[in-house]
Amino acid sequence: MTNSHLAGSSALTKPLTHLVNLEQPLNFSQYQAQGGYVGATKALHEYSPKQVLDLVSDSGLQGRGGAGFPTGMKWSCVPMFADDDTNAPEFKYLVCNADEMEPGTFKDRMLLEGVPHQLIEAMIIAAYTIGANRAYIFIRGEYHLAAERLTAAIAEAYQAKWLGENIQGTSFQLDLYVHSSAGRYICGEETALINALEGKRANPRAKPPFPQVSGLFGKPTIVNNVETLSNIPHIVKNGVEWFKNLSPNSDAGTKIYGASGRVKTPGLWELPMGTTIREVLYHHGGGLLDGLNLKGFLPGGASTDFLLPEHLDTPMDYDSIGKAGSRLGTGGLIILDDQNCPVAMVLNLLKFFAQESCGWCTPCRDGTPWVVEVLTRIENGQGKLADLDTLDELCDFMWLGKTHCALAPGAVEPLKSALRYFHDDFEQHISKGCCPYHGGQS
C-alpha cells in the first residue's frame, strides 16, 4: 500500500487511486487542479438527477462492498422519479459505508486516507442524484486518521461552497457529516448500520421495507460503499463507454484488489475488473514467501468460500468467481500457505464471526459458537469423525434463508468450502489426535 505501487498510473486507467497520497492527501485546491470536482460540476450544471442516474445505471457499476448489487438499480428504488416530481419525499439520506471491517480487507482505508476529496465529490453527485440534502460518512472507530482527514476535507468543501446551501450557485443543498462508529462488524450490514447511526444496537432490520424506501429515521436512504461511490465522479466525467472499456469482461470498471497472508509484497492494486487471481497474487503480490506453497485462498475477505490453486486463472470479477464456487466479495485475497493449518485458519475465521454476531437470531447466535467449540476440539486433537457431520449440519442450519442477515451464511462459506477442499486435513487432526501443523496449538 505504498505510493510506489501507484507510480506510472494515470487518471484514465487507475481513476480511483491515481491521486492517492497516503503521506499527505491533496487539499481542495490541489485536488481541483488535478481534475477534481469536474465530475460534480458537470453533474450539477449539465445533467438532471435522472440523467446522472441513467449514466450510473448504464455504466454497469456494481457495489464494491462485497455483494455486487448494481448501484444504478439501488438508486432507482428511491422514490422520486415519478412523472409528477412533487410525489418525491421531502427528506432523504445518503450514507457512505466506511465501516470496513471484513478481515483481510483494507482497500477503503487507502481511499479514505489517501484521497478524501474524491469521496466528498462522489457523495455530492450521489446526493444530487437521489435528492438527499443530508449525508453521513459512517466510518469505523479505529480509522482515526481517515476520520481526521475527512473532517478537514469536508471543512474545505464547505469553504469552497461545494457543501452547504446553494452549492456552486445552484438550488441544491447538502450537509455532510462524519459519524465515527464504536466498533462492531455487523455495522457494515446496511440496515444494522442505519440502526447504529440512529444510536441503537446494530441489529439488522427485516427487509422489506428496503432502506431505499424506509431507512435512516424512517426516510428513504441509500447506503453505498466507499469504493463504489469513488467511481461516480469518474463515470460522470469520462462517460459510460470509458468505464465499460476499463475492463475486458462484462463486469465494468476497475477494482482495487489486495493480497495478504505470507506473501512477498502484500498490498493493494487498482486493476481492470476481471484481472486473474494469478496476476494479482504473483505479478503484483510477488507470490508466496520462499519455501512456501499455495494451499488455497479466500478471494474476497473472510466471508467468501475457499478456492484452490487450480482456480488461479479465474478472472476476479463477480461472474467468474461466482462460477468457480466463491464470491468476489471485497477483492482482498487472503492466502493460505502449506505451512499454515487450514483448520486453525477456519477456527480463527469462525471465532471472528461468533464474536461479531449481534445475537439477534438463533442460527447465528448459537450456531457460530457451536462451530467454534467443535473446531477447537478438532484443532486440539480431541475431535471425532462424527464432529464433521455436526459441522455439515450446522452449515445447513446457518445458511441463507434461515437467518436475519448475511453474517451467518458468510461464516458458512469458508467453513463449508474448507470441509470440502481440506477434508483430509480435518480427518488427519482426528486420526492423529493432534494438529499435524502445530502439534496442537490453537
Place this chain on the structure above:
Amino acid sequence: MDIIKTTTLDFSHYLTEQEIADIEHEASIMEYREAAGIEALKIVQAHRGWVSDDSLYAIADLLNMPSAQLEEVATFYNLIYRQKVGRYVIHLCDSISCHLTGYEEVLAAIKQHLGIEYGQTTSDGLFTLLSNVCLGGCDKAPTMMIAKQHYQQLTPARVVDILSSLQFQAKQEDKADD
C-alpha cells in the same frame, strides 16, 4: 415491613461544559437527541478514559433517554469501555491476516512483557490488553492499535520495544507533572 426510601439523583452537573457542548453538537446533526448516544459515550470516554455508571446516567439525562437503553448500546460496541482501563489500551488485531503472519508470537511477547492476559490491566495501571477485529492493515500484519496510533509489521522484539518506549514516556510525563 421495610419502607423503601428512594432518592432522586441529579446527574446534570456531572458532565463538564466542554463535554456537554460536544454532545449538543452531535445531537444537533441528528433527527432526535438519543441518536447521539454513541457519540456521547465516545466523547465522555475521550475525556475520562472510560464510561462509569455516573457518566452513563448523566449522558442519558442529557439526551432525555432511559439509562437502560443507553446501557444496551454501551455494552454492545467494542470501543466503549464500561470498566476502568489502563492509560494505554492495547488493541491487538486477532483476525485472519494477522493470524497467518505471526499474531500468536506477538501476543505471547506482550503477555510475557506485561504479565497480563486479555481483559486485564497491569498493576501500575499503564496497560490494558484487548483483542480487536481486523484493523485494516492486513498488508502490514501483524498489527495493533494503542490510543489513535496503529502499529504494523509487529514482531515479538518490536512489540516489546514499543511497550518499553510507552513505559518510558509515561514515566517522563509523570515526572513533568510532579
